[in-house]
Amino acid sequence: MMKSETAHIRPLADLATPMAIRVAATLRLADHVARGAHTVDELAVLVDADRDALAVTMGQLVTAGVLTRDAQDRYHLTPLGDQLRDEHPERMRATLDIEGAIGRAELSLAALLQTVRTGKTAYSHHYGQSMWDDLVDSPALAGSFDAFMSFKTTTNAPALASSPLWSRLNHVIDIGGGDGTLALALLAEHPVLRVTVLEQPGPAATASAAVASRGLADRADVLVGSFFDPLPAGADGYILNDVLHNWNAEATTAILRRCADAAGATGSVFVIESGSGLDAPNSGLDLRMLAWFGGRERTPGDVARLAVRAGLALRTVHHAPPLHIVELTRPDDAGR
Template sequence: MTETARPVQPRSTPSKAPDMPGGSLSGGDKSPAVRMYEMLYSSMVSQLLIVAADLGLADQVSLGPRSVADLAAATDTHPGALYRAMRALASVGVFTEVEPRVFGATALSETLRSDIDGSMRDLARYVGLPARQQAFAGVGHSVRTGTPAFDHVHGMSWWEYFAAHPELGTLFNRAMGTMSRRINSEVLASYDFADVDHLVDVGGGQGHLVALLTQRYRNLSAVVFDLPRVVPEAQEVVSRAGVSDRVRCEGGDFLESVPAGGDLYIISWTLHDWNDEDATQILRNVAQVLPRNGVLLVIDEVPPTDDSPHFGKFEDIVMLTLLNGHIRTEDELTPLFHDAGLRIREIRDTPSPTSVIIAELA
């Protein structure tokens, strides 16, 4: 499998408005002091979104506007308190107050419905996990020491915690599946897989990306490679997609080795979870089995080096707080690939914060 070689191209970051909270919560131009005041309180938007996801409020209004009294009865909540929460969320476009104390759906609330493809409800509930939120309350520890606040708060690593709480691990995998489905369309639009015969998704999680690719490309076979405990979930996703005859779900540890035989390898939203040493080892393991004309695609956020807004700069704080990973710039990625025996051919930015890094053997 080959794709026409391209020289490494300079990246361009389109001008855009900030994609993280921090703008005005009350509308209009504000003084720096007022903007700072609102930024300090912007976390309340996230907290209320978590509550809305837990209560299933988006499902409740999906068929038409509902009164607060009806919503409170359906969700076993306090009518007055629920109104105050709904009013606040409506002020930032999550719901709409169509008449006094009656709320309807918006494009934003629709993303939290549980019955739609690509629902972000599980992601919101994952963000709201108490163990995760407790770690972020200790982010100052990470800034002071450079070590994960999660370990400091809970006395164990992020991965150890999920191994000890499998029900939370399942929620985490569903949330990451949501993100996978959200970025899949960007990947499909950014790279042509028509000439790929056999694909290996390293750290492929529940297999959503492979399921979509093998549905789109009927001659493609694939392996979803992840920890043994994730394999049953991937097999279920692959089976529902109707591609079990062309997809194998295999368990293992990508820090030790990855399956051979692919002409294209994918590492999607995984490399940033690991420190430089481990990330290089993952890349090196791929390089050891990558054929001379093979391609590695790394799907990840690659923020610009200037102070322009990019979601990856905040995702990097998640890595700092929970793990030992790092959202890396192009300059930070290049030596990792080099040390693994790989060369970055091109980085393709997408309309989302995610980029597609195309690499080959050096």
């Protein structure tokens, strides 16, 4: 009988490689190597780093397969390391940048024990205030966060906009619609649809400029506002794209209630959560939402249960692979 092989848990708990990669992303090492800087001495000057500390870190990056080192101690990117270039299509460098909003938030997972013990966010424990307050206080972090959300929405927008469900609507309001990326995709795909973006001042200004630059002011408008305040009434649909997972059950119910009040008896609320599967949420993202915001990833069933508290009921789930769109309406309209 062959002895059974059991994977060792230590590699799963290793922090050396993830942190070395994040430091490389923050220092933009891949971009410098791609432009011709191949030695530790050259790179230390370019990134303003201690030469010996950088050499040790790059040694770990070689071990991890991010870099190779030749006989002349010159470093080169592997296909894995190439993903850390700033212009790589997947844009991972900015996501991993420790000095950016998402990379900074990732480091707060070091305080996950406090979240598990108390239920409070690791982010607040680690940094002394909530992530939302950090974004308000730091324009640089806010810009980084907005860029991340814009890229994420750009990736998902074609699948969402191509859903036939929007063709039966006349006017939709994208609540927390960021820089207008999804709104512009909807306008392009559905020529008679009118779209309103409601956002905080910074992203709203970007969305307004995008609408104007495309000559779509006759079919789109942008409002500054919060989804915790009363929303404009009378639209056919209210979109919550990548919004609810940032909030706990109480806040999520409050947001849904604002949408229900605005939608009235005939409108629909459309919930899109890109990290949630039909049967179970993405566990890694679920943990991050808990640690960063006190939020959760939710399946359509989870959303439906919270919707009841807000006076809404599940009408149907529209598929927009790899995403799904949960449609909620007033209970009397749920079967229409």
